[in-house]
Amino acid sequence: MPDSILHAVREHAVHSGATAIIDADGNCLTYRELHSATEAFADDLTKTGMTPGDRVIVVAGKGGSFVSRYLAIHQAGGIAVPLDPETPVRRMRMVADICRPRLIVSDEGIREGAEDTGTGDTKEDRNGGFVSDRPADLLFTSGTTGDPKGVLLTHGNLVASARNINAFIGTTTDDVEIIALPLSHSFGLGRLRCLLWLGACAVLVDGFSRPKQLFRAMSDHSATGMGMVPAAWALLYKLSGRHIGGYADRLRYVEIGSAPMPLEDKEQLAALLPRTRICMHYGLTEASRAIFQEFHEDAGKLDALGRPAPLADVCVKDQRGVDISTGEVGEICVRGPMVMRRYWAQPQRTAESFWGEWFRTGDLGRFDEDGLIYLHGRMSEIINVGGRKVSPEEVERSLRDMPGIVDAACVAVPDVISGEAVKLFVVPETGSSPELGEIRQFLKEHLEPYKLPTVLEPVASIPRTTSGKIQRQHLLRKVESETE
Template sequence: MDFVSLEEKIFNYSLQTPNKTALIDKKRTISYKELYQNIWATKLFLEKEYTLQKGDAVIVAANKNLNFIYAYFAIHLIGAKVIPLDEQIQKERLAYIVDKTEPKLIIGLQSEDHITSFDFDLLKDIEPIEVPNQIEFPINVGEADILFTTGTTGDPKGVVLTHGNLAASANNINTFIQNDSDDIELLALPISHSFGLGRIKCVLSVGGTIVLLGSIVNMKRMFRTFEEQKISGFGMVPASWHYIQKMSGDRLKDFAGNLNYIEFGSAYMSAEEKQELINLFPNTRICMHYGLTEASRSTFMEFHEDVSYLNTIGKASPNVEISIKDDSGNTLPSGEEGEICIKGNHVTLGYFTNSNTEFFYGDYFRTGDIGSIDDNGYIHLKGRYKEIINVGGKKLSPIEVESKIQEFDSSLESACVGIIDPNGILGEVVKAFIVKSSTIENFDALDEFLKSKLESYKIPAFYQWVDQIPKTKSGKIQRQKLL
């Protein structure tokens, strides 16, 4: 299949369906023609006023507004690289990334490194400009984005994604979710990470409509938007679903008739929760992905279709190959546990300024996750290599213990880690951190329950109350902060 960049696809919609709504931000509606005119005007502004050119890097605060979207695609059209960052990024992390990437320009953030910067307000007064009939689009191998990982297991790494990676990823996701030009998606996810940013690219690349929502905190506004805009698609992390349930019960099911799809990702969800969603949304495609910044949405499952495999992470996404390999890079047979490795056009070529050979077995990217593939192609995720707990030579995933804690009491939030055995016998033992709860006063009943459900080496040797579990903004547990 010939390569077509996301920018060219959106440009084609600006010609074919110029009056179709592309973006809705608060009360403002932007057509595909207006979208591209604003992208083009922003491109010319950055070239003229800041001499931005091919090969430059630009840090952009991933602010969920129209000007971010214009700037994002404008920088791509110039041939420069976008480094999208959380608008509330810590100073130390920003300084680290500035030092690593040496950006030409920073938009929406203030750096102490004397890099030229300005706020999004400067872009608000740019007048849309007619777009020429013939323009130069990004090439397949051109570097498009540098996305910094959230650092759940160490220092953040800059993941380099080409225009080919972005186009392939969007195509794979759209093929599975079945996105089309009739979709009207409510975007409440943060866009400083690949999940939320990917939703913008997926919907615009099929000519659909994105409705921008600051967050789900204002539930009245969210539900009003569902009703007014006839929302047909929604993406969220499991933590968002928990919040929606806590604040409004099952009210989201009132919109089940309009919702064609919901996409979940970024964190663990129990089989019981998945079954509950099946019951609430009987006719909605409820899709959940597994993937990394380096290889976005590499597996998918659809809860209704895969109801017998809810404890898995589904099968390889369209156009993606998954292989389970041993420590030498050899492919393991069905059912055997090893490292989950991913091959496809969506997979990064490597990390910014890093030597990348250790992260690949040939064409397969090494995820650092342990799992297996069964005879039906479903992938069973055990956990991350760095998180696996080794108790006297017997290995276990903390996820297995956490799922049983939630089985005991679904309101309990927990995280388990391996700590050094104080008796010096087993090497490591399990320690469970549990968020303070009004439902249990001590750990006695929970401990008895776990002893009836798990092998002895998996039972936590220690329990501790905490005020909260440290997590990334996308909901991933940062276990190293508990050690």
């Protein structure tokens, strides 16, 4: 068995002439061509003096060239740090300060990264023995305070993750899958890896906002699979209604995840695609997909998260890290070969995130007597906007320099499209009345678009503890009472 996604691609290149990637412009890349492009780009990388263990930021543009660049970083022994092209400069600098990249790769070419690239890695990162133990990807996600945290995944983690997901969904070498999810995000990148592992075909489509293009790609390439976040389904339904039902006989599977999905949306999609395996995961960048449910097999129990994924162990622990009984609510913890080893250069955070080998998800849940796992809220204050995490503290911090605002606080508010959205409470300066548009305009310089507030409420004061901490629960209760 190959010990990395890269080696799997190499094997497919030798044994198969199949198409690996079809990009949004219809350009095809076979596995042989993908392998050649990977080798050529890996040569370019090593010519710069890059050495194993170096981090390389790879800006995940919309073309298929991202795939060969990403694999080439692995080929050169580097650690790939995929970033969205829309990442604001300030956040990109924060990521670079943490991971000290040797190189930054984008459509513009290869450029030098940090001068000092020695921070945060360990000897094993540079000299590790088995390929499966060597770091492959460093994925940045938002911590509770908004600071980027780097999730370090080994080649072994990536292989285990692909095998785990493919085993549940039943994806095969013959599948052709539409990927409209961003490849910089762990869900989209994970879908790509699943297909590359098998030698299947990925059709890259530019998001979900052009359903005509999406359905055309599905027809033109006889797609048999697709992945989407719940917000994408809400969007697709709003823009195209029951149109997806016309593909019911062709679509073998759909993977959904990254955010909770309303029960009625699950039932609606299941009705439109009665013969498709619709697999919803619960997971985190740190632990890949840990829990799965299938909408038809689990009909009647779709309010649960599902059962542990094929390669995952899941348990529920109390505040001391002790397993608790069936039916009791505690923290959902995950163990398995796809779980990350550590956060980059944050030993304290890593230590606090594990009970032994069990990764602490920060989500509350319980098992029922049939072995189904139910979610009971989250322990952190992170807002989940269509599958992407937003730290309220980061939004509040970014507003500090905005004139006319004395104080501010953010909470999650229900949203029909994105599941949750950011609601901002502001205390305006006397005589000032900042409007939502002005605030969004100001924040645009500092934050990605999905982090911008969509609801604004001026208030006389922000509830705070005596030590000055925002009492977010008070604000959440206010939101709940207004939406009831």
